[in-house]
Amino acid sequence: xxxxxxxxxxxxxxxxxxxxxxxxxxxxxxxxxxxxxxxxxxxxxxxxxxxxxxxxxxxxxxxxxxxxxxxxxxxxxxx
Numbered sequence: 001x002x003x004x005x006x007x008x009x010x011x012x013x014x015x016x017x018x019x020x021x022x023x024x025x026x027x028x029x030x031x032x033x034x035x036x037x038x039x040x041x042x043x044x045x046x047x048x049x050x051x052x053x054x055x056x057x058x059x060x061x062x063x064x065x066x067x068x069x070x071x072x073x074x075x076x077x078x079x
């Protein structure tokens with residue numbers, strides 16, 4: 001196991017999104033509360049993990065939809 005870590009562990013790209021104002025206020029309050037308690041709430045890390053899971057799920061759904069579409073097309077061609 002490596003003790004040293006690279007300075008820039010991964011290349012990133014900026015992405016902005018719009019949140020409901022109430023959620024944004026809750027996130028800011030949570031980050032402030034965590035900071036006062038000596039912790040950090042990394043919303044970016046949470047978003048990355050959630051989006052990665054959503055992309056995986058969406059890819060699986062698309063693959064399933066493609067298989068369903070192909071089966072439907074084969075059935076229509078046989079008719």
